[in-house]
Amino acid sequence: MESHPSFQGLSEILEKYPRAAGAMFQAYNDVVYAQQWADVEVIELPDCKRGAIKGRKPDTDDVLHVVPCTLAETLSISWLQSALSHLLNPPQVYLAITSEDASIVYYKISQGIVKPPV
Template structure:
């Protein structure tokens, strides 16, 4: 990992959060070199004890906030909710604003394949909401 030419660009973050360094570098390289993302920045998220990657998609100019993760990392609905909450409390405004409703996971598999999952934060419906919507009474 340290021998890769791009490692120097992420060295500080990799040393700061070593448990997530491998997936950070892999997702960063994929976004920059394979996906041709533009305006790519690594953002430290101390409350999550990891870094996120922010960048512009080259085709649609949408800004993405990507959390690098290994496929073996356990995620639950509660952990996802905690992640959205923690991001909203981070000091960096890019994390506060960018993760208010949507984040993308860059999930690195054992064979180095990366799958991107877009997640949106939503509020649970009240039990009567679905029925009211279906009947047009709400």
């Protein structure tokens, strides 16, 4: 992990929250290298004991937020509310759920009841 080009920009958050380091590293690299987001920043979520990712998909102006976690973690509504409040209550957050086989699934979490697009 230390030899990867993205490690330099992530090292502080990875060292501060080692239990969430694998999920953060995997989600960050997916967003930056595979999805090629622009203006990517790492945001600290101290109450959630991890970092989050903020950026924009290619050719869009919408700022999106990703909160990485692992498939083995137990999450709660209060945990999600804490993440949302630290991110200044965006309309939605993507929960990036990573697994040991390097797969990653994104779940869109919105506040309240949101009708899916038709």
